[in-house]
Amino acid sequence: MTTLDTLPTGTFVHAPGSPDGEWWRDAVIYQVYPRSFADASGDGIGDLPGITSRLGHLAELGVDAVWLSPFYRSPQADAGYDVADYRDVDPLFGTLDDFDALLARAHELGLRVIVDLVPNHTSDEHVWFQAALAAGPGSPERARYLFREGRGADGELPPNNWESIFGGPAWTRLADGQWYLHLFDSRQPDLDWEHPEVRAEFEDVLRFWLDRGVDGFRIDVAHGMVKEPGLPDWDGHVSMIEGSEETEPTDRADEVTGSGNQGPMFDQEGVHEIYRAWNRVLASYAGDRALVAEAWVEPLSRLARYVRPDEMQQAFNFAFLATHWDAAALRSVIEASYATADGVGAPTTWVMSNHDVVRHASRLGLSVPGSRPNGIGHGDEQPDEELGLRRARAATLLMLGLPGSAYLYQGEELGLPDHTALPDDLRQDPAFFRTGGAERGRDGCRVPLPWAADEPGFGFSPTGVTWLPQPEAWAAYALDAQRGVDGSTYETYRTALAVRRAEVLGSGGLAWADGFGDDVIAFVNRDVLVVANLGGSPVPLSEGAVVLHSSVDVVVAEDGSTSVPGDATVWLRA
Structure with a gap:
């Protein structure tokens, strides 16, 4: 052979590469979505003590690091991605002491910890935005956000025609006549990253968490913080989940899969100055700290610019996630990914599922395997659950066999599908409401995990309460139904990670x-x-x-x- x-x-x-390189070059990183991982308090919503109690599972699984989705103080209009205080823990999830205990336990188990940072926008309950509302038009307080006068005779029209990623207009008008920009929900006003106070504030936030000992940051909407000057109209459609229209690239070495956001609100040159400054902040701390870009950017040569030596360390490879179950297409994306990442000396960072997309065990069971609907619900095509899981396991072994870093989304090691029959009246994703139900949204991939087959709530909470209902069929996916069972999805993942480590595949060729x-x-x-x-x-x-x-x-x-x-x-x- x-x-x-x-x-x-x-x-x-x-x-x-060298097996002794920086940890983030070949790490397998596990995403924890706090409200759905484990609940210690019994209120049905996951929390930091719950995560701490289950860190042994992640060590046993064999991952290298944990990425925590937002746990900051927030009104939870967008499940914590609307941050009211970047330096505190929301009481829903615990306290700063609980975070410190989680971090200490993770490090004791040999797990690094990456925390989410949401710099494109704040909550409308953030002290800065509340001050801006009180201060009025033309004030220094409003200069931290993107407030503008409207168009039309009386300013009754929004400043431009941009749409929210969650559906509907990207502008909301206040009683005083001014409009403010929100690329997401109206309760998530966009910051103006041309303002020096904004830049200084987030560098200080970085230092706050670095001082506590975190190993890095995943940067939400990393490609969206800087907008084109003048905020010009744009006739394209904005969608965070679907991406741009699929087009064939002119150069097969620079792949386009339709997973990139387009328009004057994304991928502007000014974002790179921000990340060069952040790189310097992390470099001032001992240890290999990492910045990870959530940048839905294409072609891949544009994504590679985020991981140049003086910027971020990793960027999610959404082109790989977006590619259909097709050998030629996957080979092309893999080859193009290495060509572009190697050109800047960065690792390729593979991912198949996260909290924003239908789980790959469900996507791969659709009639067009690997396609990406914006959620699945009643009346939609239902995936072939058995075929989807079979393909998902194959896709995961393909991904974990590739050199570079890889991300796992909580529950995929159990083979979890999406909850594709979640009643619409239980949905909470703002995308569902802002599109009038046209997009089912992301709730289906965020259902609390099943830990124990025969316990109420499958062991997620001591009371059996769960903030979203779990399908009854998930009993078969529970961790205790799979641990120690030859051929189970959990044991397949655990073995894959052990072999990957023993064979040093992450730093291989x-x-x-x-x-x-x-x-x-x-x-x-x-x-x-x-x-x-x-x-x-x-x-x-x-x-x-x-x-x-x-x-x-x-x-x-x-x-x-x-x-x-x-x-x-x-x-x-x-």
């Missing part, structure tokens, strides 16, 4: 392995051969192939030969 060193040079894609057919993605990483069969027919393996791990059982024929079944991924000794 071929190895990385003996493959033809034309198939070489990415050179191996990649070379395509040819000759497996059009429906197969095959590559060598160090001396491991990864074969992902996206087709329906089994793919034969070389005689004597040694299987290290697989998403399903490999097929063994009567003559002893082995093959990779359809919708499956196998790791082999190359």
Whole structure:
């Protein structure tokens, strides 16, 4: 069997790195969505003590770090992404002491901690915005936000035609006649990042959490903080989840998948000056601290600009997440990702699911596998749950076999699908309400986790209460129903992470392995051969192939030969 060193040079894609490089270059990072991870208080909403009590699960799973979605003081108009105080914990989740205890326990277990930072906008209950409302037009307080006079004879029309990402207009008018910009909900006013006080404030917020010992920050809407001067009209459609219209790139080495936001409110040159300043702040602290960009930007060469050596350390690869279950398309995105990231010396950061998209176990069970609806509910196409999970496990082993860093979203290690039958009257996502229900929203991927099959609320809360209902079928997905069970999704993840670490795949290299057919993605990483069969027919393996791990059982024929079944991924000794 071929190895990385003996493959033809034309198939070489990415050179191996040092296994002793910075931790964020090859880390597997687990996203915790606090309100849905574990509830210690019994109110049905997850909290920091609940997270702390379950950190042992993450250490046992084998991840390297934890990313916490927002837990700051907030009126919760957008599940905490509307921050009223960046230096305090919302009582819903606990206290600063609870955060310090979580951080200490995580570090004791060898887990690094990344916290979410939401710098594009604040809550309308933030002290700055309340001061702006009280001060009135033309005041220094309003200069921190994007207040503008309206158009029309009496200023009755919004300053431009921009739409909110959550639906409806991106402007709200106050009683005094001025309008303020909010790319998201009307309770999330956008800051003006040209204002020096805004820049100074967030550098101080960074230092506040760095002083407490955090290992980095995931930056929400990292591509949206700076707007084009003059705030010109734009005729395109804005959508955070769907992205731009899908177009074919002119250069296949610079991939476009339709996962990028377009328009004068995104990806402006001025954001890079901000991140260079933040890079200097993190560099002033000991240890390898990391900035992670949530930037829905395409083509990939634009995304690479966020991870140049003096800016951020990572950027989510949403082009990979957005690609359909198609071998040729995935190969193209993978190759383009390495070409662009390697060009700036950055790792490629892989992701399949998060709190903003339908879980990949459900997306891959749709008639167009890998497509990205804005939520799934009653009357929508329902995924094939069994097929979706089979493909999701195969996709995860493909992702974890790739060099670079990888992100897991809480519950995917259990194989959780979206709650695709959640009643509309229980939905809480502002996108559902602002679109009049046209977009189901993101509640389906945010349902509280099942820990114990036979306990009320599946062990999420000591009272059995959950802020969103869990499907009854989730009993089969509960952690205690899978731990120690050969072939369970949980054990498949745990084994994959152990093999990935033992084989040092995260800092490895990649070379395509040819000759497996059009429906197969095959590559060598160090001396491991990864074969992902996206087709329906089994793919034969070389005689004597040694299987290290697989998403399903490999097929063994009567003559002893082995093959990779359809919708499956196998790791082999190359």
